[in-house]
Amino acid sequence: MHNPFRTEEEAFKFVWLTILYSALIVAGSFINVWVGLGVFVAETALIAWWVFARGRRERPIPHAPPPHPEGERRILVVANETVGGGALLDEIRRRSEGVNEHVLVVVPALNSPLRTWTSDEDGAREAAQQRLEASLSSMRAFGIEARGEVGDSDPLQAIEDAMRTFAPDELIISTHPPERSHWLERGVVAGARERFALPVTHVVVDLQNPN
Amino acid sequence: MSAAAEAHGHGPAHGPGDANLHPPPIHYSSRIAPTIVGIFLFIGSEIMLFGSFFTVYFFDRVVNNTHPWPPVGPNGVQFERPWFVALVNTCILVTSSFTMHWATVSVKRNNRAGLQAGMVLTILLGLTFLLTQVIEYHRLGYNTADTSFAATFFGLTGLHGCHVFIGLVILTVMCIRAFRGHFSPEHHHGIEVGGIYWHFVDVMWIVVYVTVYIL
Numbered sequence: 001m002h003n004p005f006r007t008e009e010e011a012f013k014f015v016w017l018t019i020l021y022s023a024l025i026v027a028g029s030f031i032n033v034w035v036g037l038g039v040f041v042a043e044t045a046l047i048a049w050w051v052f053a054r055g056r057r058e059r060p061i062p063h064a065p066p067p068h069p070e071g072e073r074r075i076l077v078v079a080n081e082t083v084g085g086g087a088l089l090d091e092i093r094r095r096s097e098g099v100n101e102h103v104l105v106v107v108p109a110l111n112s113p114l115r116t117w118t119s120d121e122d123g124a125r126e127a128a129q130q131r132l133e134a135s136l137s138s139m140r141a142f143g144i145e146a147r148g149e150v151g152d153s154d155p156l157q158a159i160e161d162a163m164r165t166f167a168p169d170e171l172i173i174s175t176h177p178p179e180r181s182h183w184l185e186r187g188v189v190a191g192a193r194e195r196f197a198l199p200v201t202h203v204v205v206d207l208q209n210p211n
Numbered sequence: 212m213s214a215a216a217e218a219h220g221h222g223p224a225h226g227p228g229d230a231n232l233h234p235p236p237i238h239y240s241s242r243i244a245p246t247i248v249g250i251f252l253f254i255g256s257e258i259m260l261f262g263s264f265f266t267v268y269f270f271d272r273v274v275n276n277t278h279p280w281p282p283v284g285p286n287g288v289q290f291e292r293p294w295f296v297a298l299v300n301t302c303i304l305v306t307s308s309f310t311m312h313w314a315t316v317s318v319k320r321n322n323r324a325g326l327q328a329g330m331v332l333t334i335l336l337g338l339t340f341l342l343t344q345v346i347e348y349h350r351l352g353y354n355t356a357d358t359s360f361a362a363t364f365f366g367l368t369g370l371h372g373c374h375v376f377i378g379l380v381i382l383t384v385m386c387i388r389a390f391r392g393h394f395s396p397e398h399h400h401g402i403e404v405g406g407i408y409w410h411f412v413d414v415m416w417i418v419v420y421v422t423v424y425i426l
Contacts, residue, residue: 006256008406011414012312015305018414022421029426036426 002069021047068169073099076166077146078106078159079174080183085205088174095170095201096144103146104166105139107132111153125150136143155188156195162194170199177206214381239275254411261415265422268363281360284353292362293347294424300343301420304375307336311382314389315406318399326394328404333409337379344372363407364423371419374412381405 005011021043028038068074075095079088092103111124128150137145151158159171173189175181184190189202275282281290314329347366355365380384385405388394 005407005411008312008403010306010411011407011410014412015308015413015417018417019305022417026421026425097234 007141035201045157046060068167071100073165074102074103074104074168075170075172076104076106076162076168076170077172077174078108078151078155078162079135079205080107080110080128080155081176087205088143088172088203089139091172091201091203092139092144092146093142095172100152102166103139103144104168105132105135105146105148106151106158106161107135107148108151108155108158109153116153121153124153155183156191159192160194168198171196171203172203173205174205177204220286220405221359257411261367261370263369265292266417268367268422271359271363275360281364282358284357284361290353290358290364292364292424293351296343296347297420297424300340301416303336303340303343304413304416307318307333307340308410310336311349311406311409314426315399315402318389318394318402321396322388323392326389327386327425330389334379334382334386337375337409341372341375341379367419367423371412371416374415378405378409378412381408 002112024043025036025040028039073096075092077088077092079085096103097103107128109124109128111121115121115124132148132150136146136148149162152161155173162168162206171192173183174194175183175189178184189200193200243275272280277283279289283289310329310332312329314326314333317323317325317329353361355362382405385401388401
């Protein structure tokens, strides 16, 4: 939800919206009490709809990474359970050939909404950390040097957070196959393509059928 | 003794149990920055505070169900709601939002004279609002003990008056800082936060005015 008191300028605009909102109710009330009540209900419903619709649509401005030294390539890999999958490792190695690659692996600390809102994140972060460490070991065994971090429980937010500090040239998102992937169901890959101004590669890793 | 000392972090700073001697590092994402959570909590608590007063007001109005509203007082005369004076006061407060916004825009443009003038004008307008309200209280002819309507009327308008007073204290501090050369186009968080509070006070007054004086 958009906070109308985030800046002084927005709060100032909110004052005018409140005046308009109140003036319409008062005008309706002068006609009839029930008209005033109807205006109040209609306005409130309209605002509620607008706030929630805008809240879903609200996207940060897409940002491109700053220039790096010649020959350097920064690859941001976002994956959860599939981070150690062979298809993903192949893709990373293919993309790092012939360049001085820097790979950052971000594992979102997936959590239930209730636990997220109550800040009960310790278990989720611990589990994500264990998956990350196992994945980094797999990568090293595969000849890929990477570093990693645990990210936000929302994969898109985790990507955005990593982009601020890592400034990648490209993004690789690894998911389960479509029939088993929650991320695909939630539109994480499509959302990343819409939100971030950099090449996004989607890698499907089928852990149940590695071949 | 040893166990207690270690539990409080005074024990030796090495060994396998070190992780238990210190709190874990704080984790938070940019999605829920502490400042945003803070302002949300503040606004939430204010809405609940004003909401409780509005609930009492509407409860009283619905339960009494008297026509016309407001009801007749103990002396047989209908309570007066000085809507015109309050309207003038509303205009004063809305104007103070303008001057506050002017002060904020001025500091962003490195216009110190504009910042100082905006702050002084905002304080003067806020003081005018508060003084007008106090004078009006004296002129009304009824008090909090005269029926539940009077109690809720003074409760709501008085609660808002307290917020204006707190706002004026904040504005005065901001103004002193502005005259002492604080704030710049890059660093004016104090002005920004004070301005947000002042606009919030303005928004609440509009709701109070419409509810108590007009409807």
